[in-house]
Amino acid sequence: MSQIPYDRVKLARDNARPTGLDYINNIFNGFMEMHGDRRFSDDPAIVGGIARLNDTPVTVIAIEKGHTAKERSHRNFGMPNPEGYRKALRLMKQAEKFGRPVICFIDTAGAYCGIGAEERGQGQAIAENLVEMSTLCIPVISILIGEGGSGGALALAVADRVWMLQNSVYSVISPEGCASILWKDAAKAEDAAASLKLTAEDAKSLGIIERILSENDIGKKEFYDRIRSLLVKELGGLSNDPDLVGKRYDRFRRMGVNAVVKE
Amino acid sequence: MALMNFLKPKNKLEEGGRTEAPVQQDEGEPEKNCPNCHRDIPLSRLWANNLVCPCGYHFRMKARQRIKMTADKGSFNELYGEMISDNPLNFPGYKDKVETVRVASGEKEAVVCGTAKIGGQSCCIFVMESYFMMGSMGSAVGEKIASLFEYAARCRLPVVGFTVSGGARMQEGLLSLMQMAKTSAAVKRHSDAGLLYIAVLTDPTTGGVTASFAMEADIILAEPGATIGFAGARVIEQTTKKTLPKGFQKAEFVMEHGFVDDIVPRGNQKKILTELLKIHNGG
Numbered sequence: 365m366s367q368i369p370y371d372r373v374k375l376a377r378d379n380a381r382p383t384g385l386d387y388i389n390n391i392f393n394g395f396m397e398m399h400g401d402r403r404f405s406d407d408p409a410i411v412g413g414i415a416r417l418n419d420t421p422v423t424v425i426a427i428e429k430g431h432t433a434k435e436r437s438h439r440n441f442g443m444p445n446p447e448g449y450r451k452a453l454r455l456m457k458q459a460e461k462f463g464r465p466v467i468c469f470i471d472t473a474g475a476y477c478g479i480g481a482e483e484r485g486q487g488q489a490i491a492e493n494l495v496e497m498s499t500l501c502i503p504v505i506s507i508l509i510g511e512g513g514s515g516g517a518l519a520l521a522v523a524d525r526v527w528m529l530q531n532s533v534y535s536v537i538s539p540e541g542c543a544s545i546l547w548k549d550a551a552k553a554e555d556a557a558a559s560l561k562l563t564a565e566d567a568k569s570l571g572i573i574e575r576i577l578s579e580n581d582i583g584k585k586e587f588y589d590r591i592r593s594l595l596v597k598e599l600g601g602l603s604n605d606p607d608l609v610g611k612r613y614d615r616f617r618r619m620g621v622n623a624v625v626k627e
Numbered sequence: 628m629a630l631m632n633f634l635k636p637k638n639k640l641e642e643g644g645r646t647e648a649p650v651q652q653d654e655g656e657p658e659k660n661c662p663n664c665h666r667d668i669p670l671s672r673l674w675a676n677n678l679v680c681p682c683g684y685h686f687r688m689k690a691r692q693r694i695k696m697t698a699d700k701g702s703f704n705e706l707y708g709e710m711i712s713d714n715p716l717n718f719p720g721y722k723d724k725v726e727t728v729r730v731a732s733g734e735k736e737a738v739v740c741g742t743a744k745i746g747g748q749s750c751c752i753f754v755m756e757s758y759f760m761m762g763s764m765g766s767a768v769g770e771k772i773a774s775l776f777e778y779a780a781r782c783r784l785p786v787v788g789f790t791v792s793g794g795a796r797m798q799e800g801l802l803s804l805m806q807m808a809k810t811s812a813a814v815k816r817h818s819d820a821g822l823l824y825i826a827v828l829t830d831p832t833t834g835g836v837t838a839s840f841a842m843e844a845d846i847i848l849a850e851p852g853a854t855i856g857f858a859g860a861r862v863i864e865q866t867t868k869k870t871l872p873k874g875f876q877k878a879e880f881v882m883e884h885g886f887v888d889d890i891v892p893r894g895n896q897k898k899i900l901t902e903l904l905k906i907h908n909g910g
Contacts, residue, residue: 475838475857475858477857477858477863477866477867478863478866479863479867479869479871479872479875482856482857482858482863482875483884484884485842485885485886486838486856486857486858487833487834487837487838487841487842487856488837488842488886490839490857491811491838491839491840491841491842491843492842492843494807494811494812494838494839494843495811495812495814495815495818495843496815498808498811498812498815499812499815499819514804514835515795515804515807515834515835515838515839515857518804518805518807518808519838521808522808522811522812534801534804535800535801535804536795536797536799536800536803536804536835537795537797542797545797546720546797555719559716559719559800560716560797560801561716561800562800562801566800566801567801570715570801570802572801572802572805612812613812613816616805616808616809616812617809617812617813619766619802619805619806619808620765620766620767620769620770620805620806620809621712621713621799621802622710622711622712622766622767623710623712623713623767624709624710624711625709625711625735
């Protein structure tokens with residue numbers, strides 16, 4: 365286990381880690397990819413479609429970084445454009461219509477910072493996902509498998525359960541971004557990583573996630589088998605919950621630490 | 628400011644080659660330089676015009692000034708005024724920063740919430756405060772806004788919200804990020820109850836606030852010239868190594884791209900808000 369939080373950031377970004385499609389292909393059967401947001405284009409940074417979890421039909425969505433240099437460039441290094449988030453929402457709405465649970469795999473430095481992304485409403489696309497996911501009438505489980513970069517990650521994580529891989533990170537801003545804004549020095553990223561409390565253990569103790577997944581056998585068959593069993597078990601419980609949406613509301617509603625001043 | 632201006636040549640405007648007539652002013656009256664037309668405008672004149680320069684430039688406005696401008700006289704009742712953020716991560720320097728900002732801004736947090744009447748129409752109102760850590764959203768801002776939408780849903784009131792924000796407050800880490808989900812869920816419940824939410828985006832509305840409740844209103848208005856976007860322009864320039872198009876992320880540009888219903892100058896806002904509230908209130 366790593367000593368400092370910034371080491372976790374490096375591990376979370378490691379090119380050798382399994383990517384979204386590895387999880388989809390190893391956990392589910394017969395994945396059929398569905399493309400496009402029906403509005404503008406198909407964003408290769410987000411893949412989504414229908415598959416079976418054992419025998420149960422599910423909708424799966426993953427942010428995909430790619431492995432080779434060519435793949436990574438094609439996937440825009442896992443930084444989605446608005447149409448990626450809109451595709452994800454389209455597939456989630458479809459899942460709701462047909463009563464399928466949704467499983468999301470998240471791995472992004474953040475939503476793409478581009479001219480076109482702004483022109484096509486990056487902020488609006490993320491906002492719409494947050495709004496619509498809050499009332500989806502089907503179970504949603506989101507798993508952070510690498511980087512969980514800010515709003516671009518949260519846009520797929522308004523879920524009933526959020527799990528993190530042991531060496532994934534989840535943060536409001538990258539440590540480099542934080543260091544350069546607060547201390548005008550991106551080299552202080554190590555300090556920022558420690559201050560931001562972005563490790564899986566931090567997220568769990570802050571009540572942001574429910575479960576940390578061990579990486580001891582990452583990429584091996586047992587690793588994917590274990591995640592599959594956990595998903596099956598968890599979805600079994602969630603699918604029978606008549607107050608699923610109410611509990612999802614409460615899950616996020618209680619997050620935050622406030623004080624009251626009397627003067 | 629005023630003192631500095633004594634030292635400047637009186638015919639500064641002509642020097643700059645501008646054709647506008649010099650602004651009449653009394654000797655020694657405090658004034659503010661307009662970043663758009665570069666004229667020094669007497670503060671009294673700006674105040675009389677809701678901090679809008681004669682050239683049309685909208686200066687930033689404090690939350691309570693905006694409430695005074697928008698709400699009917701004596702109608703504003705503040706809610707959750709005692710709620711503040713803690714320092715849950717023990718983030719270095721955060722506590723001191725907040726204390727300093729509290730004294731300087733006179734506000735306890737970066738949003739002011741309450742009930743009010745606008746043109747006789749009852750509503751809930753929130754106004755973000757640019758003078759408090761640039762309206763950044765931490766736990767308290769998220770809690771106040773979520774609570775306000777819940778209150779409005781219970782009392783069947785519309786919500787009028789003025790946004791100004793640099794985004795999520797990084798000193799509260801993930802807890803700040805989660806406020807985006809929390810506020811969005813509260814907006815959805817209010818919306819599902821069939822109630823109206825009007826957002827007025829003011830300069831600047833960016834980051835996690837754009838990517839949550841700023842962009843979730845039934846009707847989205849913006850002030851002229853306001854910067855509205857998700858990522859910061861500088862970050863985009865550095866990431867893409869491209870020159871940004873003219874007017875990028877300005878309210879006019881954002882409306883042209885379909886994300887804002889209309890641009891409403893400050894002087895017209897109360898009239899427009901009143902009419903919209905009336906129309907949705909069966910009148």
